[in-house]
Amino acid sequence: MGKLWLWIIGVVVIAQGSAGCDFRRVVVNDPISQETLQNLNHGENSLTDIVQVLGAPDEIDAKARGMVLRYRYGDSKTMRVNFGWLLRIFLPVAPSMNLGRGEGVTQVLHIAMNETGTFDHYFVQDPPAPPRFWFWPF
Amino acid sequence: MALHHPACFHVPFQCWLSRWIMVVGLIPLLSGCAFVRGEVGEPFSEERIVELQKGKSTRNDVAQRFGAPDEIVQANGYEIFHYRRYDSKLGWLLFFSRANVASDNLWVFLDEEGIVQDVVFGNRTKELAFQIWPFGE
Numbered sequence: 364m365g366k367l368w369l370w371i372i373g374v375v376v377i378a379q380g381s382a383g384c385d386f387r388r389v390v391v392n393d394p395i396s397q398e399t400l401q402n403l404n405h406g407e408n409s410l411t412d413i414v415q416v417l418g419a420p421d422e423i424d425a426k427a428r429g430m431v432l433r434y435r436y437g438d439s440k441t442m443r444v445n446f447g448w449l450l451r452i453f454l455p456v457a458p459s460m461n462l463g464r465g466e467g468v469t470q471v472l473h474i475a476m477n478e479t480g481t482f483d484h485y486f487v488q489d490p491p492a493p494p495r496f497w498f499w500p501f
Numbered sequence: 502m503a504l505h506h507p508a509c510f511h512v513p514f515q516c517w518l519s520r521w522i523m524v525v526g527l528i529p530l531l532s533g534c535a536f537v538r539g540e541v542g543e544p545f546s547e548e549r550i551v552e553l554q555k556g557k558s559t560r561n562d563v564a565q566r567f568g569a570p571d572e573i574v575q576a577n578g579y580e581i582f583h584y585r586r587y588d589s590k591l592g593w594l595l596f597f598s599r600a601n602v603a604s605d606n607l608w609v610f611l612d613e614e615g616i617v618q619d620v621v622f623g624n625r626t627k628e629l630a631f632q633i634w635p636f637g638e
Contacts (some may be wrong), residue, residue, distance in 0.1 A: 368522065386635045390602065392603055419608060419622055420623075421604065423576055456546070
C-alpha cells in the first residue's frame with residue numbers, strides 16, 4: 364500500500380479519535396498595532412489623520428474638553444474534551460463527560476482629542492498574551 | 502465497481518479497499534463542516550457617504566440617506582450620529598472552528614445648526630474572511 368493511503372488512513376484514524384474534543388476561537392476586529400501610533404503628535408494630527416491610520420473608531424465619548432475615540436480588539440479561545448467519548452468503545456451509549464475551558468483577551472486603544480479637534484494623547488495597554496487552548500478547568 | 506482501471510487491474514482488492522477507506526474517511530469530514538454568516542444592519546453605500554458634503558448637507562440629508570442613527574453622541578460641541586453594521590463569518594470543520602467578527606462604523610459630525618462638519622467611515626467587514634484553523638494569528 365502506498366504512502367498516500369497510509370497517510371489517508373492516519374488522518375481518518377486521528378480524526379475519528381479526536382471526535383471527542385473541539386477547539387473554538389472568536390476574533391473581534393484586528394489587533395491594535397502600537398507602531399501605527401508612533402507618528403501621532405500632540406496638537407498636530409486631526410481626526411482625519413487618525414482615521415486614515417486607524418480607521419473609524421468603535422466608540423466616541425465626550426470628555427471634559429474634547430472627546431475620546433476608542434478602538435477595541437478581542438480574542439477568545441475555548442477547548443473542550445469529552446472523556447465520555449472513550450466509553451463508546453466499551454458501552455452501547457456514550458455518556459457526556461466534558462471538561463472545558465475558555466480564555467479571552469481584550470485590548471482597548473483610547474485616543475483623546477482636545478477641544479480644538481487635534482490629537483492630545485493616547486492610552487493603550489501592552490499587547491496581551493494570546494489566550495491558550497487548554498481543557499483543564501480546575 | 503470500476504475495477505478495470507489499469508492501475509487496479511493487478512491488485513483489484515487493494516484498490517477497492519483503498520477507495521472505500523477514502524470514501525469512509527471523507528464522509529465524516531464532509532458531514533462535520535459548516536460555514537455560517539451573521540450580519541446585523543445593511544451594508545453602507547459608499548456612494549451615499551460621498552454625497553454628504555461638509556458645510557452643506559443637513560441633519561435631514563443624513564437621515565434621508567441612512568435613516569435614524571443607532572446612537573447620538575454629544576461631544577466637543579458636536580452632535581454625532583453613529584451608524585453601525587456588524588458581520589461575522591464562522592468556519593467549522595469537525596472539531597476546529599473560528600469565528601471572525603468585525604464592524605463598520607459611520608460617524609457624522611453635525612454642528613449646532615445641524616450642518617455636517619465631518620464624516621468618518623471605516624469599513625472593516627470588507628476584508629473579513631472565513632477561516633477554520635483556530636491556531637496562529
